[in-house]
Amino acid sequence: MHVGLVGLGKMGNNMRERMRRAGLTVVGYDRNPEVTDTASLAELVQKLDGPRVVWVMLPIQVVDQVIDELKGLLAEGDLVIDGGNSKWTNDARHAQSLAEKGIHFVDCGVSGGVWGLENGYALMAGGDEADIALAQPIFDALKPEGEYGFVHAGEVGAGHFAKMVHNGIEYGLMQAYAEGWELLETAQLVTNVRDVFNSWREGTVIRSWLLDLMVRALDEDPHLDTIEGYAADSGEGRWTVNAAVDLGVPVPTMAAALFARFTSQQEDSPSMKMVAAMRNQFGGHAMKADDGN
Incomplete structure (x- = not known):
């Protein structure tokens, strides 16, 4: 599976590595040239196979801007996952905006900090069943080994609320x-x-x-x-x-x-x-x- 990951900070960089260890192909973008795989969001999208899945791991202050830019780059059937610490009340707005182009949206609360690379991340996702199913290989790669660590918490917004x-x-x-x-x-x-x-x-x-x-x-x-x-x-x-x-x-x-x-x-x-x-x-x-x- 090919995944685009936007934001390679403390958690994002480790998440990229954990997904790669699980066999996923991850293309990352970050403004820091020392960690990025691509020079722009546009280049990241071009390197992904459809349906494209782009995971956004960014501070809340820039999430709106990046999702708006992705809206102009992605196509019908693609999926955006917001895994940052975004406010749950923003999720419905993001989902509605992306849906205007047929782009799907999932919100995902992530816990694990700097230890997540080795221990795995607790993941709380919100969205439609079909969208969760499309992203399930990503959730399986990131969550801890064993029965627990991932939950489909409910509809859009439920993940960040949890x-x-x-x-x-x-x-x-x-x-x-x-x-x-x-x-x-x-x-x-x-x-x-x-x-x-x-x-x-x-x-x-x-x-x-x-x-x-x-x-x-x-x-x-x-x-x-x-x-x-x-x-x-x-x-x-x-x-x-x-x-x-x-x-x-x-x-x-x-x-x-x-x-x-x-x-x-x-x-x-x-x-x-x-x-x-x-x-x-x-x-x-x-x-x-x-x-x-």
Whole structure:
């Protein structure tokens, strides 16, 4: 199967490699000449066999522009997949616009961060059954080995909505772990905080990959001395809380975690050091050190 991949950043580049390892032919385009396979979107489209499938892995700020350009390059029966962290309310608009030329659209929430190349990506897709079936070899290549990791969540928009809620849950989990770390770190009674967390990785109800990453972060910096207590909030955290307000669904944990990130952006917060450390571990996010680097 031939796939066009637009956007070869931290995740896109690894996704290209994972698909190639699975035997798919991937033609990539990125503005960075060091990673791109083609010089333009037009060249990318020309190198694909029909029906052409183009996966867009870009920041939300440029998705509209790229989908509009693809609309002028693709033909009836082709498929565009938006795998970036786009807002779910934009998906119906993109699908409707592309449908004017008979081009199909699928939205896909992707989770896996910088570890996805080896571990696989959790994929949440929204769209028609036939479009999902056309893209299934791509989903199979990207998802983790085993039974789980991919879901056809529903109609167009469902994939990004599911990923949005996933990120809201992620906010809450990270905040709880981080507050627990701060409490243990502050209590003089506990002298080996790192090993306490390490002991929880087996046999407890709070074991998780995030907990594994916490211990990894503490191995690198036992007291997080080089990390500023600052954590950015992605759009999805805000969208989750806003959607909950619109639907009348109480999400106090997610809302509190979002507001904690707002607090971290105003002053150095000890618990936010751990949130920042975990984000760096799974997503490769840059951390602000005390020296300003």
